[in-house]
Amino acid sequence: MYEGQALYHPKGWWGRYVFSQDHKVIALQYICVALAIGLTGMFLSLLMRMQLGFPGLFESIDAGNYYQDVTMHGMIMVIYLLTALFLGGFGNYLIPLMLGSRDMAFPFVNMLSFWVYFLSVIILVCSFFVESGPTGAGWTLYPPQSILPGTPGADGAGILLMLGSLAVFIIAFTMGGLNYITTVLQSRAKGMNMMRMPLIIWCLFLATFLGLLAFPALLVGAIMLIFDRVLETSFFMPEIFKGGEVLNYGGGSPVLFQHLFWFFGHPEVYIIALPAFGIISELISCHARKNIFGYNMMVWALIAIAGIAFIVWAHHMYVAGMNPYLGFFFATTTLIIAIPTAIKVYNWVITLWNANIRMTVPMLYCLAFLITFLIGGLTGLFLGNVAVDVPLSDTYFVVGHFHMVMAVSPVLALYGGLYHWYPSVTGRMLDDRLGKIHFWITFVGTYLIYFPMHYIGFLGVPRRYYSNEQYDFIPESVNDLNQFITVCALIVGAAQFILLYNFIVSAVRGKEAGSNPWGACTLEWQTLESPPGHGNWGDKLPVVYRWPYDYGLPGATDDFVPQNIPDEQIT
Amino acid sequence: MSSQPVSFEESVPDNLKGLVSDWSSDVQTFKVRWSKAMMWIFLVSDTFIFGSFLSAYMAVRLTTTEPWPNTSEVFALHVGGADIPLLLIAIMTFILISSSGTMAMAVTSGYKKQRVRTGVLILLTALGGVAFVGMQMFEWSKLIFEEGIRPWGNDFGADQFGGFFFMITGFHGLHVSIGVIYLTTIAVRVLQGRYDRLDDYQIVEVAGLYWHFVDLVWIFIFAFFYLW
Ligand code: HEM
Numbered sequence A: 001m002y003e004g005q006a007l008y009h010p011k012g013w014w015g016r017y018v019f020s021q022d023h024k025v026i027a028l029q030y031i032c033v034a035l036a037i038g039l040t041g042m043f044l045s046l047l048m049r050m051q052l053g054f055p056g057l058f059e060s061i062d063a064g065n066y067y068q069d070v071t072m073h074g075m076i077m078v079i080y081l082l083t084a085l086f087l088g089g090f091g092n093y094l095i096p097l098m099l100g101s102r103d104m105a106f107p108f109v110n111m112l113s114f115w116v117y118f119l120s121v122i123i124l125v126c127s128f129f130v131e132s133g134p135t136g137a138g139w140t141l142y143p144p145q146s147i148l149p150g151t152p153g154a155d156g157a158g159i160l161l162m163l164g165s166l167a168v169f170i171i172a173f174t175m176g177g178l179n180y181i182t183t184v185l186q187s188r189a190k191g192m193n194m195m196r197m198p199l200i201i202w203c204l205f206l207a208t209f210l211g212l213l214a215f216p217a218l219l220v221g222a223i224m225l226i227f228d229r230v231l232e233t234s235f236f237m238p239e240i241f242k243g244g245e246v247l248n249y250g251g252g253s254p255v256l257f258q259h260l261f262w263f264f265g266h267p268e269v270y271i272i273a274l275p276a277f278g279i280i281s282e283l284i285s286c287h288a289r290k291n292i293f294g295y296n297m298m299v300w301a302l303i304a305i306a307g308i309a310f311i312v313w314a315h316h317m318y319v320a321g322m323n324p325y326l327g328f329f330f331a332t333t334t335l336i337i338a339i340p341t342a343i344k345v346y347n348w349v350i351t352l353w354n355a356n357i358r359m360t361v362p363m364l365y366c367l368a369f370l371i372t373f374l375i376g377g378l379t380g381l382f383l384g385n386v387a388v389d390v391p392l393s394d395t396y397f398v399v400g401h402f403h404m405v406m407a408v409s410p411v412l413a414l415y416g417g418l419y420h421w422y423p424s425v426t427g428r429m430l431d432d433r434l435g436k437i438h439f440w441i442t443f444v445g446t447y448l449i450y451f452p453m454h455y456i457g458f459l460g461v462p463r464r465y466y467s468n469e470q471y472d473f474i475p476e477s478v479n480d481l482n483q484f485i486t487v488c489a490l491i492v493g494a495a496q497f498i499l500l501y502n503f504i505v506s507a508v509r510g511k512e513a514g515s516n517p518w519g520a521c522t523l524e525w526q527t528l529e530s531p532p533g534h535g536n537w538g539d540k541l542p543v544v545y546r547w548p549y550d551y552g553l554p555g556a557t558d559d560f561v562p563q564n565i566p567d568e569q570i571t
Numbered sequence B: 001m002s003s004q005p006v007s008f009e010e011s012v013p014d015n016l017k018g019l020v021s022d023w024s025s026d027v028q029t030f031k032v033r034w035s036k037a038m039m040w041i042f043l044v045s046d047t048f049i050f051g052s053f054l055s056a057y058m059a060v061r062l063t064t065t066e067p068w069p070n071t072s073e074v075f076a077l078h079v080g081g082a083d084i085p086l087l088l089i090a091i092m093t094f095i096l097i098s099s100s101g102t103m104a105m106a107v108t109s110g111y112k113k114q115r116v117r118t119g120v121l122i123l124l125t126a127l128g129g130v131a132f133v134g135m136q137m138f139e140w141s142k143l144i145f146e147e148g149i150r151p152w153g154n155d156f157g158a159d160q161f162g163g164f165f166f167m168i169t170g171f172h173g174l175h176v177s178i179g180v181i182y183l184t185t186i187a188v189r190v191l192q193g194r195y196d197r198l199d200d201y202q203i204v205e206v207a208g209l210y211w212h213f214v215d216l217v218w219i220f221i222f223a224f225f226y227l228w
């Protein structure tokens, strides 16, 4: 939709549902594809767990395809599930609706963004079917091993498909991201100034910015790695002897790749975390019927996090070795970023203080998120220090830490968000009882999975190991714990189908939601029709009179006042 | 002299006030077209791509085990019995910078709604781009076929020289080539009178932003590869 020009109107079934330029349809397409590939990622993690808990039970799992599972699991979860789902899914759905605009700034580019993302997923999936299989280099893809024979997928097309898929994904992200930023900056409703935007919009906005500035480093790293593999350039490759022979490489810098990767990789953590923060901010205020505590502080904390996120990356590289002063610098910045993060957690907790908390499913997810994020964040403080990180890095302690903070926490926020906004998309409520069963199994289950991992990490069990049997330093009891973790993981994995079932059945048989089931103040619940139709607002764009958290305003008839209600009308 | 106390509002310099009011306004933060805002954001992102390429180049150049080739020797042009360093590249740079000049003129005449003049100036700019890419192809073929420089190695020094050179100048050349296509499209639309009908030539400025950016990036590549 060009400003001042008429809204694009789709022609026919294909235009409306497949090659749609409507941001809501694009959001759904993103969500479905991301969930589908995410399910694959979960399946791979269960295969790994089977091997770790019951070594040798499946003869088809050998060391090679174990590494392939690890790699594809990590990459799929981080990039193709969470990044795509939060920004492509939630971003597309919520940004225009919450800002009171009719669509994204450039709907055609937005549509392309989805199809290019789809292409990247196809390329990724293709790598499962090529001769030597997908790459098994670990999701960090460190050279030299990622492109040398001996690593699964390195001599075939596996690693190339992975790198190519990433490059295509980055193009898709850029097309979507430019749209989100332009829309937030340039196409808000009358009265919607930046400090009246719902916090989730701030979060999506800043996460997109992080993506636009961080993905370039990954793109460059991927291009150079492709060159090293295909043209035998030596950007990342030092002189290497293999079986007594010198390979055709020499003089390059493997650590350079690590810098490029983590210059992307750390901001990537926040690309996932910020939208999760945003979802929690919306949900907690709405389901506790109380305004969010310290809105301005929340915004500035987000901006601080987004800024500092670019100067902490080398905390992932302590074990690669670095100048002690450099280690000191990165440890310091890492600890500093905890301050704005803590501000956010405090503000959420204070929002709950004396609030009228409703124990809805989204609220349960908020509470679970707060605890989980706190735990993951605390172990992060340990690992930020060089002296603590060096012995713990590459053990299961790290696996436990990053799953708490960047896997479980965002997924909890994601589920909370799905339960919260499902009525807006479908016009029906999800089943509450099934929701609670799914919540408790997932919440308790993830703790049973990841808490023991911290412990076996302390015992020294290394990460990314196919088998723990031949090592003297690993006590017998670790095997029992591993079995326990695997059983829990299987249960949690199976429980996700409750959610899927709930999604499908409730779309047809769920309770009618009405226009604003949660009594929320933000604009996406104030549309003419619900679920919102094409163009969102009928003939008249909404006008915004207040900030998005006017819950329990004294003197008002309801316990909430939507953003588009002027002062005269609140009583 | 007045002895009135100055309020905080008044004490803020005007430009800062403008900034604050822009960012706290509703509807639009920047009073520009969406397409222009989007182009700016894209260019910031693209800056990070080139920035990563060039930082990687610098990092490797500082850490290679073999010495870096002597660039004034590698890039010299053999004219009339003498090796003249940097001759070709000076001409290329001159052409690209001049094309930025014609682009700027096109933007100005676009705002004056001079249809033919704008169209011709844009085409001239694109022509500059074509000349640049053509000379780059000449330089590449000279390096490849006469000097024997390959992405994976060369006779002058560190292996990474060829890799970085072809990768970064190639990526930039790709930007120029895309720019040529983009500018030609815009020029055709200008000449067809499409923007007269819309009464809006801002797209010319948006294309100009891209072109100036590509030009600016070249200055850095030029400095880092040919002068260092
Ligand atoms: C069903 C839930 C999940 C289970 C059971 C699970 C399990 C595992 C296991 C066993 C590993 C291998 C650890 C190693 O040997 O190094 C792993 C690695 C990893 N997981 Fe998960 N995971 C789950 C969900 C997620 C999610 C939602 C994310 C999203 C961020 C995620 C991100 C990662 C990453 C980045 C790695 C590292 C891969 C690598 O070392 O290359 N996981 N996971």
Ligand SMILES: [Cu+2]
Binding pocket: A265, A266, A269, A312, A313, A315, A316
């Ligand atoms: Cu990090």
